[in-house]
């Protein structure tokens with residue numbers, strides 16, 4: 001077993017990928033509202049990320065986000081692919097996709113446990129990491145990280161910049177989906193889309209905005225505006 005079954009990654013709309021942030025939302029009880037608003041605004045993927053909650057609280061938060069995603073579906077007819085950050089046991093228990101960093105454990109073990117009906121994301125910060133992953137591919141989507149330094153997460157590798165991201169996208173030969181993360185805002189999103197990634201991934205550009213639904217809709221619209229030039 002390697003990547004997920006054929007067609008699964010293609011069935012996801014990667015263009016706008018929202019990663020939750022509990023402090024920015026104002027606490028765990030506020031996170032599901034941000035998820036619902038982001039999905040109604042057009043996010044095709046939502047990652048539940050909380051680096052500090054104990055297991056049971058994170059499990060409850062993730063379940064509440066599943067419900068929020070269903071509520072969004074009832075309101076707008078669309079729902080997002082849900083991804084669990086780091087916590088493979090929660091992804092396994094709830095039957096959700098997972099995103100892992102380079103230090104989050106063995107991605108091949110994650111594939112064995114999740115099977116081929118769920119998607120696995122992996123953070124990639126340089127060519128060496130990309131080569132290592134493709135030597136025995138398990139990931140369906142690569143988070144190119146970070147594009148720029150960001151106050152939202154400071155323990156990152158060196159920033160790739162637009163040229164670094166574009167080079168990595170080319171090196172994938174489309175063997176995996178690519179999403180860009182780190183420092184992406186309404187002001188620079190079009191330049192990131194121009195690197196050839198399948199999606200842009202944001203935290204604060206949605207989670208720190210008073211109207212997350214509108215913020216998401218504006219970010220998604222950047223794809224329409226740029227489609228003539230990509």
Ligand SMILES: Cc1ncc(COP(=O)(O)OP(=O)(O)O)c(N)n1
Pocket residue numbers: 019047049051085086099100101102103104121122123142143144145153179181201
């Ligand atoms: C889509 C996406 N890409 C990269 C990351 C960062 O993952 P990681 O390096 O494991 O850092 P944490 O998010 O776990 O702090 C991501 N979460 N999502």
Ligand SMILES: Cc1nc(C(=O)O)sc1CCOP(=O)(O)O
Pocket residue numbers: 019123144145146147150151152153156157181182183184201202203204205
């Ligand atoms: C969760 C995360 N991972 C990153 C990485 O580079 O791996 S940067 C990041 C946070 C991105 O936040 P914002 O959109 O507010 O810049």
Ligand SMILES: [Mg+2]
Pocket residue numbers: 085086099100101104
């Ligand atoms: Mg991680």
